[in-house]
Amino acid sequence: MTETLATGPRDLTRARIERAALELFTRHGFEAVPAEDVADAAGISRRTFFRCFPTKADAVWGDFGGHVRRLADLLSATPAGQPVLTSICAAYVEVNDYGPDDLPLLRQRLRLILTEPALQAHSQVRYAEVDRVVAEHVADRTGGRPGDLLPRLVATTTRAAATAAFEAWLADDEPSPATALHRAFAELAGGFPALR
Amino acid sequence: MTETLATGPRDLTRARIERAALELFTRHGFEAVPAEDVADAAGISRRTFFRCFPTKADAVWGDFGGHVRRLADLLSATPAGQPVLTSICAAYVEVNDYGPDDLPLLRQRLRLILTEPALQAHSQVRYAEVDRVVAEHVADRTGGRPGDLLPRLVATTTRAAATAAFEAWLADDEPSPATALHRAFAELAGGFPALR
DNA sequence: ACGTTAGTGACACTGCGTGCCACCAGGCAA
DNA sequence: TTGCCTGGTGGCACGCAGTGTCACTAACGT
Numbered sequence A, B: 001m002t003e004t005l006a007t008g009p010r011d012l013t014r015a016r017i018e019r020a021a022l023e024l025f026t027r028h029g030f031e032a033v034p035a036e037d038v039a040d041a042a043g044i045s046r047r048t049f050f051r052c053f054p055t056k057a058d059a060v061w062g063d064f065g066g067h068v069r070r071l072a073d074l075l076s077a078t079p080a081g082q083p084v085l086t087s088i089c090a091a092y093v094e095v096n097d098y099g100p101d102d103l104p105l106l107r108q109r110l111r112l113i114l115t116e117p118a119l120q121a122h123s124q125v126r127y128a129e130v131d132r133v134v135a136e137h138v139a140d141r142t143g144g145r146p147g148d149l150l151p152r153l154v155a156t157t158t159r160a161a162a163t164a165a166f167e168a169w170l171a172d173d174e175p176s177p178a179t180a181l182h183r184a185f186a187e188l189a190g191g192f193p194a195l196r
Numbered sequence C: 001a002c003g004t005t006a007g008t009g010a011c012a013c014t015g016c017g018t019g020c021c022a023c024c025a026g027g028c029a030a
Numbered sequence D: 001t002t003g004c005c006t007g008g009t010g011g012c013a014c015g016c017a018g019t020g021t022c023a024c025t026a027a028c029g030t
Helices: A009-028 A035-042 A046-052 A064-076 A084-095 A103-115 A117-142 A149-170 A177-189 B009-028 B035-042 B046-052 B064-076 B084-095 B103-115 B117-142 B149-170 B177-189
Strands: none
Touching (some): A084 A117, A103 A117, A149 B177, B009 B035, B009 B046, B103 B117, B149 B177
16 A cells, blocks of 8 residues: 555655746746746646645745644643743744755745745735644643633744744844744743843 | 815725625625625726725725824834833734724724635735834834844734734633733733743 | 816736546556 | 546636726816
């Protein structure tokens, strides 16, 4: 039997589409490149493009679903006594721990997502998945429900902090995503000591 | 002479469109209602709809630009010695200080924006305007540039906190937007004491 | 009377996303 | 071999968002 997670022909075309998309979008801009052009560059039809990615924007995000799943796993495997914000920070750092070879790719993706308005808009939908996972973890640790103010608040503010950290790294204000994340979470956990 | 801010014929049709849009979107869902149906309900053509609002989503946001402008004014008129987070919280509360008659309208708007995926996505673009204003204020107070990590971080996390507060109010977990905002900012400014 | 200007409606066009059908490979059974 | 099923694909057509363009009308000042 074949494993469910094995790479079928679908995943190969997905990878080809993704490469073509990143290349064309960074060169000409996201809105200036029709999905058909990406499909042509990837050697497949427009229809197949939308079978591999539900949205033109999703071609930029790669396997973000697996990303979120890893985050959830890391959070659930957190040491018992650890402060919640520390766990969340560590999980964010771990999930975004790319090797030096993959950093340019991350940079390219983030530059698009944080710069292009249409992708910025779409990102909110993806962020919501992350927020949901983090909120559930916080609710677990504090004995509340994921819909309560505190879990939602922690989830959404930590994610916002992570985004700001990535922006700073992208602007070359921080040497690495990890240090940027640590600095941002230090400010957040301390109630913004730098403001005093 | 007529004042530049006077209500011309354009603003009247805008208001009619907005009412029709809120009504139809809450009844049938945002994605299920074409812009043309809203235009028909407002007694104008599809083309005129898109002259009054650049996007179908924008019909839900009312005069959000003025909202942001008021926020900027409030922040620049902040007492000198006041802690930055206190100023930002106060500005958010003040800007969202609706009378009892207008609360249902705010509820209706927020319910759509926070519930419908397409509007949720579009909200990121609007939030960016708010973040920019707050980041500039923080940069002013701390002597940095708006693009630095700290101003960005404070701006985006406070805005995220405000959003969480509104969600809690919408879910009837909080009696009013003001109390929800105060609770959220108290957690944020204290480094989340409720987590200990 | 005239031209100017702002608001509007009508039409056409690009592009996203989707439903539908036809086609073609590969595996499996008779 | 033949027949059947299944998954990936391409082609086509549709609804809808948003935009450019043109023509029409009403209000205005000269």
